[in-house]
Structure formats: C-alpha cells, structure tokens
Amino acid sequence: MTGPSHEVLRDIHRRMVRIRLFEEAAGRISEAGRMPGFIHLYVGQEAVAAGVCTALRDDDQVSSTHRGHGHLVAKGGDLSRMMAELMGKATGYCGGKGGSMHVCDLDLNMLGANGIVGGGVPIAVGAGFANKYRANGAVSVAFFGDGATNIGAFHEAANMAAALQLPVLFVCENNEYGEYTPRYLTMAIDDVVERAPAYGMPGTMVDGMDPVAVFEATTAAAARARAGGGPSFMECKTYRFYNHHGVQTLGMKYRSDDELNQWRAKDPIPRHEDLMVGAGAMTPDGIEAVRAEIAAEVEAAIDFAEQSPLPDPDDLLDGVYSGPADQRQPL
C-alpha cells in the first residue's frame, strides 16, 4: 500500500514537535516552581495524538484525559493560551479556572482534558450521538489510558456507542501503567484490545510509537464510522517518558531505567524524521527549521503567559452558570 502523502507526514511531524517542545517547556517551568499545581506530561506518547488528529476533520470532536496537553496541541491548540492556562493566567483557555487538567478549546472541537479517569469517555459518546443526530459525517474520538478501561464509565460508554452504533473512535493509549501500578496487576489480559469484542466493536492494535501506523488505523476507523459502520477501538502501545506527574525520569521505584531506556529508543519523533528524510518528504535542514520555528512559538507562548495578568478575584463566580448568575452569594 502507498503510505500517506508527504504533506501528511509533515503535518504529523509538526504536531508531534509542537507537543514535545510545549511539554518540555511546561516541565521546566513546573520544575522551576513557576507553575501552580501538578502536570501530567504527554512526552513519549506524541505519535498517538498526532497520528489520530492528523486523520481527523476539524469538525471531529475529541475528549481527553488528565494527560491532555498533547490532545489539545494535536487538535491545533494555541500554545500561548495553553501555557497561560497552565500558569493560571486570565488569558488562558479557561481563564485560569481549569489549569492543566481541564484545558479545552470548543472552537477546535477539543471537549476538554478531564480530571476524572474515564470521565471524558461518555462525553465523546455524546458528541458522537450529536453527529449521528445531525448526520453531519463527523466522528468523535475518546482518548483514554489503559488504566481507564478498568472503570465503569468507560465500559458503559463503549457499550452505549456500540448499542446505538455511533460514530466514535475509542483510542486507548496503553503506556502500561496507571500512576505507579503496572497494568498486569490491574487486568488479567495481555492486550487491552481484547476488550473490544465485548462490545461487538472492531479492535485494532497499533504501534503507538509509529505515528503513520496510528494515522492509517485512525483513517480506516473514521471512514467506517462516517459511513455508518459504528464505533471501533484502537489500542496504541506507547510509553510516557516522565513520571506519572512532574518531570522525574530515571530512578523510579515502580519501573526500571532499562525499560524506560528501551522505550526511549523508540522515540516517535526521530523515528518519524528519519522516515521523512528517507521518503524525501523533508530534508534535515527543513526539520531543523521546523524545530526552530516551533521552539520560537513555544518561547513566545511562555512570554505571553508570563506577561499575562492573573485572573481578577472578583470574576471568581463568572461562568458557574450561563445567563444571570442567580446563585451568586456574597463572599
């Protein structure tokens, strides 16, 4: 089969690099104590968000997780508004009210990161229902982790999508851990994709470090869904290069440095860059140029965020309700 076009390869690459550089920067700022709260970095899993979102239409919706920066970036998120949100600034995507675990951009059909494991999956099913209701040919994507497939909301949502034959893609990012607990302790199956048949859903296993494989699997699943073929399930085998939250890498008790290093050797970005060069889709210089351009974008995002004002405490109650905020109470 002929692979994706050079343009697609470059598109995928750009999305991956935007995620990587944004996340590395966010990690540095957080480590330096200049970012409130805690962040769950997406580094290592870029091929999944980039591969999936490159295969989507702009009007396709995605719902995300606590590890959601990558999904918003891959959907075209504005790095400045993202960084501002992570830093709790008024100019952030949520006006500083949501932070890392709640970044979203409804205009980009990114329906939000989510602090509740599995919480975003039923929401993607609702988006899929709306697409079917309107027969608009759009699909929705639920991103979730391996650990999330153990929670009830995932099960109900997957079965609901199958029962109603909704155009929904269930994308499991299997990084083999839920926080500090290895997957083998929490499920008695070898591969998460073994769960798809329980819903009567086609399931495919994809190398989550290969963005082209992810792109192609997504393209096929989305095409079937748009044609009324219903939902499907994708297991993407991947790995997070940093700790569950924060930026620690080596020397973690719950997983070995060896394991981490083996996965780092599969880093999707250099791998994809080699492929592009080999395919003549990009030159090494071109790649450097892209990296430099995005590095500048990230720097600008940091400046924007740092120079942005904090939210006005008097706006604390704005947005609790649409329309007259009739429950406002004196502080």
Next chain:
Amino acid sequence: MTGPSHEVLRDIHRRMVRIRLFEEAAGRISEAGRMPGFIHLYVGQEAVAAGVCTALRDDDQVSSTHRGHGHLVAKGGDLSRMMAELMGKATGYCGGKGGSMHVCDLDLNMLGANGIVGGGVPIAVGAGFANKYRANGAVSVAFFGDGATNIGAFHEAANMAAALQLPVLFVCENNEYGEYTPRYLTMAIDDVVERAPAYGMPGTMVDGMDPVAVFEATTAAAARARAGGGPSFMECKTYRFYNHHGVQTLGMKYRSDDELNQWRAKDPIPRHEDLMVGAGAMTPDGIEAVRAEIAAEVEAAIDFAEQSPLPDPDDLLDGVYSGPADQRQPL
C-alpha cells in the same frame, strides 16, 4: 460422563419446586392486592438458581438482584420469613424493612437481593476476597441479569475479581430483556458470554432451562475457583414467564406470546421431572408427594405471614446503626 447422583437430581428438583410454588403464591397474593409494593417474579428461571446453589457449599456466598426470591429459596431460605417480608411483617427476614427487593439471610450466606442493577456484583467480589483472605476454600457467586452487564459496577467488579484472582462465579441469567427493552437494542453482541474474555476469565454458555447443565457448569467453575484458578463467567440462557414485575403473562407489547409460549415449552421443572423418572431417580408419585409437601409448606408460610404482626412504628430507627443509635432524632 456420568451425570449427577439421584440425590442431587432430587435436591435440584426440590429447590426448583420450592421456588416455583413460592413465586406463584406470592404472585397471587400480590395480584389480590394483599402485598405492598411490586415484586419481580423468578418463575421460568428456576433452573439457574437451583442448579447453581445445589453445586455450592453452605459457606459459599451468593449476592442477588431485584429478582432475588429464587436465589434465597435456592440457598435454603425459610419460606415463612420470606413471605412475611414480602408482606411487610415484623417476622420477615428484614423485619419488614426491606421487602421483596432486599430479602437476605446472612446465616445462609445469601448476601441480599438488591434494588440497584449491578449493585450486588461488587459485594460478591468482596465476599470472594474474604474467602481468599481466609483461604477457607469457599467461593462466592454473583447472580445478575443480561441487562446488568451493561452497567459500570458489573465491569469493575468482574475485572477486579480477575485482577486479584478471586474465587468468584459470575452467573448471568440472560432472559433477553431488561425491563421492556430487548437485549439486541442494548448490546451489539450475540451472546453475553462474549464479555468474559475482556476480563481474562473463562466463560461458558449454558442452557439455563436445564438445571443439570447449570449444576455441572457450576461444579466445574467452583472447583477451579476453590483450587485457586480464579473467577469465571457463566451465561445461562433463560426466560422469565411473567412480566418484568407483577404477574401479567400473555398480551405484552414488548414481547410476543409466541416467544413466551416457545420458552414455556422448555419449562425446566416438568423437563427435569421427566429426566428423573427416566433415570429412576423418582417416581411420578414421589414427585407428586414432593409437590404436595412443598405446597403445604407454602400454605403454612402464607398463614404465618398473614398472622404475623406488622412492625412497630417505634422500631423505625432500629438497625440504621449498629451499637448505640447515636443519630436518633425525634420524629
């Protein structure tokens, strides 16, 4: 293979007839307006409760559902205390506080019917955990319907039992409907047993109208569990002869009389009686004697229930807390 002993065949039969005659009587009393609330009759599904419970030890626990009378009877429940509970009397299993949806007998290790679909499944998993913790060789059984496999609590419980390799039997009574909705509208799989592999659990499909088949499948699953082989899943194909609740039979909008009559032709009781006679386990007269004896037991249960006092309203708050009822408040 040699089937179960004559004694086992008679045991199974007695349990089925006790369920059937109790339920028919409860239905008559309810229809006559002499029973508060609504009841979900087990008639038609007797082979499942009887087949499973005959294969269990007394110290094996079962958790049940809103359709739970049959499970308690099959575990050896006292028909008088059951009927008294259904009639809201002080002498009932729950002192009149629970009613049909909450009958239980902890001394018989019947951990209760349950009004929440799927609500009892995690509780059976907890009992299984206790058995493993104590290494007492006991197993627990979760009874639930086909519709219940669509709810999150079932999924989490099944996966938990598999992840922790607990001695739990998941017994799905697939009667093809959840209330008034046929199963094909609520799941995109042909057989519920297709859900077992999602948990890495062995699954078997059993004719739920054949108590011997249910007994043998349960015996095998329980033996594996007692030996440390972990949980397993059984789908029992069965049917309820009455409406979701109450006693209507024919003329229901959501399922056809033909379908009902086809299933009635598979009534597990006469079928099992023929088998016993053929096997020389019982004579027709012996069967008549058993039916007469149980009919008398049911009559006695009705008398007991009708003559029993109502609960004393002043006992309303008893049992909310163990020990000093420190939250008592004046009415």
Next chain:
Amino acid sequence: MAELTYLKAFNQGVRQMMDADSDIFVVGEDVGRKGGVFGSFAGLFDEFGELRMVDTPISEQAIVGLGIGAAVCGLRPVVDLMFMDFVLVAMDQLANQAAKLKYLFGGSARLPVTITTNGGAGLSAAAQHSQSLEAMLCHVPGLKVVMPSTPYDMKGLMVSCLRDDNPTVLVKHKRMYGVKGDVPAELYEVPIGEAHVVRPGADVTVVAYSRMVSESLAAADQLAAEGIGCEVIDLRSVQPIDTETVVASARKTNRIVVVHEAVRFAGLGAEIAAQVSEHAFDYLDAPVARVAAPFTPVPFSPALESRYVPDAPRIAAQIRTTLDRG
C-alpha cells in the same frame, strides 16, 4: 385551559417543546418504545421516532454523559433517570462533569441538558427506590433543581428547564402522577427560582415543595378551623431558592416551619432555616422549625413508611408547637 394530570402535563410540555425545537431529544432506559416505566413519555416514540426517543442500555453514567456531550455540541437533551435513587449511580457525571464543565471551559460553553427523574416515598418501594436526594444536588454549584407540586408548575417548569442553558434537574414525585389541575394548552414558563405563595396567612409561614405542599395545605385547612392562619409557600425551585419571598413572609408572620420529605439532617430545611435567620433574625418569634423524615433509610413496610413520611397531622402538630412558643 384543560384539566391534566401531573404526569400528562409533563408529557405535554416535553411533546410541545420537541415540536418547537428539533434539537431536543430524550434519552434513557425504556423512555422510547415503552414511553417510560411510569408513562412519562407515552406516545412520543410514535410521534418522534427512535432518533429522538432513545432507548438505552442500563448505564446511568453513560446516559448522563451522552447528554453532556450532546449538549456541548449544541443539542438540548432530556436525560431521564428512572428513579432519583439512581442519581447516585451517575453522580460523577452529574456533579463532577455536567455541573462543572461550563466553569472549566472558562464560561464559554452552554450546557442545556435537562435531567428528569422520579423521587419520593410512600409506595413501599423501599430504601433504594424512594429517596429524596435534592439536598445533594443543591449543594453542587452549576446545577439547577426544580420540584413541581402541581400540573401547572410541572409543565411550566419543564419548559423553563428545556429553555435554560444550564444543566437542570426536574424531579417528579411518584405519588403525584394522578393529581389533576388546569394546564394551559400553549407553551408557557414558570420561572426557575420563583416560589409561589399558595395560600396567604398571617400567623405562621409553612415552606414546602413537591408533595409536601399538599400535605402542608391539608394541615393549614385543619388549623384554619382552629383559627390559625397559615401562609403556605411552594418553593418550586430548590436551586436556586427564592429567598426573598420566604424572608418577606417570615418578616410578616414571624414564625416559620419548613417541610420536606428528605431526611432532616443536612436537608434543605437547614439551608432555609439558616437563610431565614440570617435575613429575618429580628423578626422571628420562634426558631425556624423543620418537619422532615427521620434519619433512616426509607423502610418497606407501610406500617413503618407511614411513620417515615411527614404528613398533615405531623405538620399541624409542629405548627401548633411553633405557635405555642411564647
């Protein structure tokens, strides 16, 4: 104006709104082909078909989540939870998701999802099918909660919920389906957050909602014979509540009794008592009294349940006590 039952008024409100707005659909267990286990949606499946009257698996979390996602995408879902007790099964989607997303989305999102459910005791449905859990929902910023007590309010509040851009919860009382009352044929709104002074009176104010309004009115009738004038206020909305109306009445009568079917501890009666004393402290001649269920799960046996559910005699007795107080 035709006379309709409480349940038919609901049904008519839903039907007329679905006629008027093709973005409205209904999703839940047995809501379609069956028309709802209580008949709430009778006839709508034939009229609107399976795309707009969606029968679902038994999956309360996914049902609510479907409503949230569809609402974020611009539809106006009616999400039906068969019994109010099942709200607890879907509490994460209701309280962590539906209630908070607008705020988390920086206020930009609209979330026009209406949850309808059936609450209340008195049918021997026991502890898991009889609860009144409104206090939990009212404690969650982002939700609005209404509990109508008449056919008129039922239709008008359902219309208001369906036109509201926030997640709303409408609770029907299972014992009131057959209650009849005049209901305008056309669409009309009963504003969310406006209480209704059902009966004016000078001596004491009785604040109630849902089925406790009729019990309170019955108590008021008894007491009228004794020359006691009760002002009965039907809150109608429990989130937000109409503090102004309640406080104005308290300042007039100087004595307040709050009545609800939920258990007393941490129930809405406490909130009303607290607000009244905050806003009318100097006017009160007696402490705000609460008539509510005792602190126990709802019992099955009618012998116990009749003791559990507050009724007119108990309300009347409390009113007398409140008035006797010097």
Next chain:
Amino acid sequence: MAELTYLKAFNQGVRQMMDADSDIFVVGEDVGRKGGVFGSFAGLFDEFGELRMVDTPISEQAIVGLGIGAAVCGLRPVVDLMFMDFVLVAMDQLANQAAKLKYLFGGSARLPVTITTNGGAGLSAAAQHSQSLEAMLCHVPGLKVVMPSTPYDMKGLMVSCLRDDNPTVLVKHKRMYGVKGDVPAELYEVPIGEAHVVRPGADVTVVAYSRMVSESLAAADQLAAEGIGCEVIDLRSVQPIDTETVVASARKTNRIVVVHEAVRFAGLGAEIAAQVSEHAFDYLDAPVARVAAPFTPVPFSPALESRYVPDAPRIAAQIRTTLDRG
C-alpha cells in the same frame, strides 16, 4: 508522646491496628507498593504484604463494593479513595449499599468498613481534585463521617473508625499532612461524635472542623489582641455532630459563627445553624453566621483559589460583624 505529622499519625494508627487485628486490610489504588500517592500507607506493604495491602484497578465502585462484601463476611476493610472528589464516582456503593445494608438486613449485619479519603482545596488541583463533599455524606443515614484537624485526633479517630461496626468515612485534608503534634505511642480512641473545645472564650463561639480549625484559631488570636474572646470548637465528627457541646457554648456566648471549606449552600453550616436556633433560640444575640466557600467549582489559579478558600481574615471579619450586631 512523640511528635508526629498529621500523615504519620494516620499511618501509625493504621499500622498499629493492623498489628492488633488480622482482619484489617487496606484496599485502594496505589495503596500497596506505592504506599499511597500521598504516603498515607508508607511502609505497610513491606510489613503486611500484598494480601493485606491491596493495589487495585482504577475502579472506585468495585473498591468500595469489595470493602462492603468483605465487611459483611467479617473482615474490617480500610477502603481508600485517593481524592474525596472520587466519592462521587462510588456514590451508589457508598450511599445506596454500604449505608443501607445493615438496615435492610433487618439490623442483623455489622458493616465495619472504613473509607479513607483526601479532601480540601488550596493546592491548585482544580475543580475535580479539591472538593469538600462531607455534607452529601452526612445526609445519608447509616454513615459516620470524621474530619480530624490535628495529628492527635487523626490517630484517635482512625482507631475509633476501625473499631466501629458501621461504615465510617475519615477525611484527611490535603494541606495538613505536614502539620505536627504530640501523638501517644499506644493505641487510643477519640470518640466519634465528640467535639473538642480547642480554645475557651466568652464573647463568641466559632464552630469549625478540618483545616478551618487552624484558620479559626488564627482569627481568634487576631481578635484577642482586640480584646475579643473567641471560643473555638473543633467538631471533629460531622456525622454525628456533638450538638450538646455546640449548644452549651452558644448559650454561653450567645453568638455563633460556623466555618467550613465546603460551599455554603446546603453545607453543614446550615445544619448547625438550624440546630443551634432550635436549641438555643432565646440565647442568641445574632443570627448564626456562616463562613464558607462561595457557590462555585474550585478554581485552579491561586489568584482565584485564595479568594475561594475561607481564611483567618475573612473569619475575623465575620466575627466582628456578628459581634457588632446590637
């Protein structure tokens, strides 16, 4: 008496009780090998092994259900829910199952399960990782709920929960883990349902619990400088609450301010206000005042969150207002 942190006091109580009673085990996410994401159970896995320190899948409903079933079968589970916000995910198992089974079993069952969780705002953890949801749990008959504010109470209340035959919920405040205090080395109980008068005073009573106790004490210090004597009561248990102690203080000081971190509407402050006016109406010189969070999800940005969480200055300001009132 050694000085221990709030978190170590919890850890010690669990460890010593597990030593004393082999029926006690701990189940939850990351509680075993990791020792809990906050370190609550540090060292216990090495000491007690994987049968008694059970790492689970991410399945809050099944985790609580496992605890219920094991308790019905005679064990004494500690069920850990990582964040109090996740209580909403398991609300059916907590409120429809754990809380009601004893009653449904005709009172015959014992249900010794202790739920431990971590609540409270102030760490920029945003709306789904910062809530104080005790009012919902306190509204459910069958549950007991404690929220310690010191290392001493932490250990003593955890011991009491583990020895209680009812479902109990112990809530740690995420911002207090490092707080130090004297803790006896041996096992001891702090009785569930007994408040603690932390600071005597004659002019006004401040009722608080969990982290708001220290904020209230800080306010009391400020006001002492102004010659105002605050009596500060730490409820410690929020279900049941020690009405007697609160009412006795109200009758003495005649003015009450209730402080909690949960949102005001339908929060516990309302229940306390209602009870105090029921039992001390004639003694009150001012309405019971409430200092609580405004009606909004917990915001992420420190700039907003610091406005959200009640603090000493806000408490002091309310106390002054309450005292200024004629």
